[in-house]
Amino acid sequence: MLFTKVIKSNKDxxxxxxxxxxxxxxxxxxxxxxxxxxxxxxxxxxxxxxxNAVQRNRARRIIRAAYRNKEKLFPIGxxxxxVARQDIISVKSTDIEIFFKKRVLKEMNKPFKPFxxxxxxx
Numbered sequence: 001m002l003f004t005k006v007i008k009s010n011k012d013x014x015x016x017x018x019x020x021x022x023x024x025x026x027x028x029x030x031x032x033x034x035x036x037x038x039x040x041x042x043x044x045x046x047x048x049x050x051x052n053a054v055q056r057n058r059a060r061r062i063i064r065a066a067y068r069n070k071e072k073l074f075p076i077g078x079x080x081x082x083v084a085r086q087d088i089i090s091v092k093s094t095d096i097e098i099f100f101k102k103r104v105l106k107e108m109n110k111p112f113k114p115f116x117x118x119x120x121x122x
Contacts, residue, residue, distance in 0.1 A: 007043035
């Protein structure tokens with residue numbers, strides 16, 4: 001992947017979950033957070049709810065292939081976490097690419113306003 005490194009630390013995953021924004025559908029959730037670097041960092045999580053090791057690895061391969069095909073469209077300087085859901089077993093990477101193009105990229109290109117307790121309505 002051209003503009004991408006891999007996220008491996010739990011601290012970075014948790015930061016994206018808590019402070020980042022997200023977009024989701026039936027087969028994948030995507031969390032993203034600006035990281036102020038000249039490259040993107042991605043992380044992929046698959047839980048045991050998806051199935052055995054073969055199915056979890058297939059889910060990761062599908063997500064990586066979809067990201068690799070649309071990598072040039074993603075804005076640079078984000079931490080991106082992909083969380084696979086149970087329905088991902090029945091889809092192909094082209095379905096995920098469509099989701100990236102229609103929903104995720106639109107959300108990522110919006111001005112980023114991080115979550116803040118002061119902004120929270122009561």
